[in-house]
Amino acid sequence: LLYDNPNAPNPRRVRMFLVEKGVEIPTRTVDLRSGEHFSDDFRAVNPGCTVPALVLDDGTAIAESVAICQYLEAVYPDPPLMGEGAAGRALVTMWQRRMEHDGFFAVVEAFRNAAPGLRGRALPGGREVEQIPELAERGRRRYGWFLEDLDRRLQETSFVAGEDFSIADITALVTVDFARRAIKVEPPAGLGALDRWYREVSARPSAGA
Amino acid sequence: LLYDNPNAPNPRRVRMFLVEKGVEIPTRTVDLRSGEHFSDDFRAVNPGCTVPALVLDDGTAIAESVAICQYLEAVYPDPPLMGEGAAGRALVTMWQRRMEHDGFFAVVEAFRNAAPGLRGRALPGGREVEQIPELAERGRRRYGWFLEDLDRRLQETSFVAGEDFSIADITALVTVDFARRAIKVEPPAGLGALDRWYREVSARPSAGA
Numbered sequence: 001l002l003y004d005n006p007n008a009p010n011p012r013r014v015r016m017f018l019v020e021k022g023v024e025i026p027t028r029t030v031d032l033r034s035g036e037h038f039s040d041d042f043r044a045v046n047p048g049c050t051v052p053a054l055v056l057d058d059g060t061a062i063a064e065s066v067a068i069c070q071y072l073e074a075v076y077p078d079p080p081l082m083g084e085g086a087a088g089r090a091l092v093t094m095w096q097r098r099m100e101h102d103g104f105f106a107v108v109e110a111f112r113n114a115a116p117g118l119r120g121r122a123l124p125g126g127r128e129v130e131q132i133p134e135l136a137e138r139g140r141r142r143y144g145w146f147l148e149d150l151d152r153r154l155q156e157t158s159f160v161a162g163e164d165f166s167i168a169d170i171t172a173l174v175t176v177d178f179a180r181r182a183i184k185v186e187p188p189a190g191l192g193a194l195d196r197w198y199r200e201v202s203a204r205p206s207a208g209a
Numbered sequence: 210l211l212y213d214n215p216n217a218p219n220p221r222r223v224r225m226f227l228v229e230k231g232v233e234i235p236t237r238t239v240d241l242r243s244g245e246h247f248s249d250d251f252r253a254v255n256p257g258c259t260v261p262a263l264v265l266d267d268g269t270a271i272a273e274s275v276a277i278c279q280y281l282e283a284v285y286p287d288p289p290l291m292g293e294g295a296a297g298r299a300l301v302t303m304w305q306r307r308m309e310h311d312g313f314f315a316v317v318e319a320f321r322n323a324a325p326g327l328r329g330r331a332l333p334g335g336r337e338v339e340q341i342p343e344l345a346e347r348g349r350r351r352y353g354w355f356l357e358d359l360d361r362r363l364q365e366t367s368f369v370a371g372e373d374f375s376i377a378d379i380t381a382l383v384t385v386d387f388a389r390r391a392i393k394v395e396p397p398a399g400l401g402a403l404d405r406w407y408r409e410v411s412a413r414p415s416a417g418a
Contacts, residue, residue: 094272
């Protein structure tokens with residue numbers, strides 16, 4: 001059972017991963033607006049109060065998008081989305097992390113530190129954390145750099161981690177779409193390689209997830 | 210060849226991993242004080258300008274501590290430090306990420322946004338990023354919460370991810386030691402489970418790495 005939410009960016013990473021694998025699993029939507037993720041019931045699943053979370057038949061609960069994808073990759077190895085061979089898998093991990101740190105986290109930072117609905121909740125989890133406007137601003141600046149770096153990378157390779165579509169592309173696509181929606185930033189014109197990649201990856205069926 | 214630095218916390222994660230594996234590999238120290246990580250030579254290895262980076266015999270360069278550890282785990286599987294079985298491995302990844310996000314990143318944030326020597330370099334990489342004092346303060350507060358959460362976890366299990374020592378313990382130990390050294394925060398008295406774990410893990414030969 002996958003605890004899911006249709007609007008949050010992290011669950012979309014897992015949904016895209018599942019569509020790429022051609023796998024369907026039962027899901028349950030957690031209502032983030034009413035704060036269901038802070039309920040005792042959901043804390044029993046994931047004390048970190050974040051979606052997604054995957055609960056296996058034996059009750060094991062796996063939180064963290066990347067950990068869930070790693071589990072799915074092991075159980076449904078085809079097509080590989082996390083690389084092949086020791087070095088190939090490490091390189092996908094490296095690129096995935098770069099997409100997260102330089103892009104995904106920057107956009108989340110920009111969003112959570114500015115959205116009126118998230119006052120006092122600038123970080124995920126149940127603790128009160130005030131927004132830092134300077135950090136929102138920094139997140140937007142970082143996201144701009146991320147797009148430039150990604151464009152440079154995509155001048156050399158078809159996909160983020162090389163010639164095959166991978167979890168690094170999923171993280172990057174979710175980042176760009178979340179930025180468009182949540183902080184209203186479009187990729188700037190003139191980044192041709194990024195534009196080519198964005199159109200290609202957005203046309204995959206998984207992008208609808 | 211491992212590009213290393215004796216003072217930075219990320220390279221220590223990889224060095225500890227290697228000692229736990231009983232593996233020695235040649236290393237080269239990158240002089241972070243003189244800015245060698247921003248040199249053209251090092252950018253050719255890792256455009257992200259961070260250590261550690263592992264260069265394989267065929268020239269493949271792997272950056273990002275966790276990606277390097279994943280490579281080493283595949284090549285030297287014993288003893289396993291990243292879990293066993295699909296679910297076991299996913300759970301180690303989940304815990305490792307929690308240690309990183311809630312602990313390691315919080316301390317790095319507290320350090321980089323306050324250290325006089327890092328003005329204009331509040332983020333890794335070659336770009337100018339001003340420090341945000343509020344973020345340094347928030348990092349310290351987050352680190353306190355992290356220690357409380359970790360203590361609660363260690364009341365239930367021997368090690369962070371369960372009954373076996375793993376990469377999650379390495380990340381957590383490097384975090385606590387870096388906090389002691391870089392932001393001068395000691396784990397508070399009264400967190401008995403954390404104290405028990407810290408003494409045990411610090412006594413392992415790998416802690417000297």
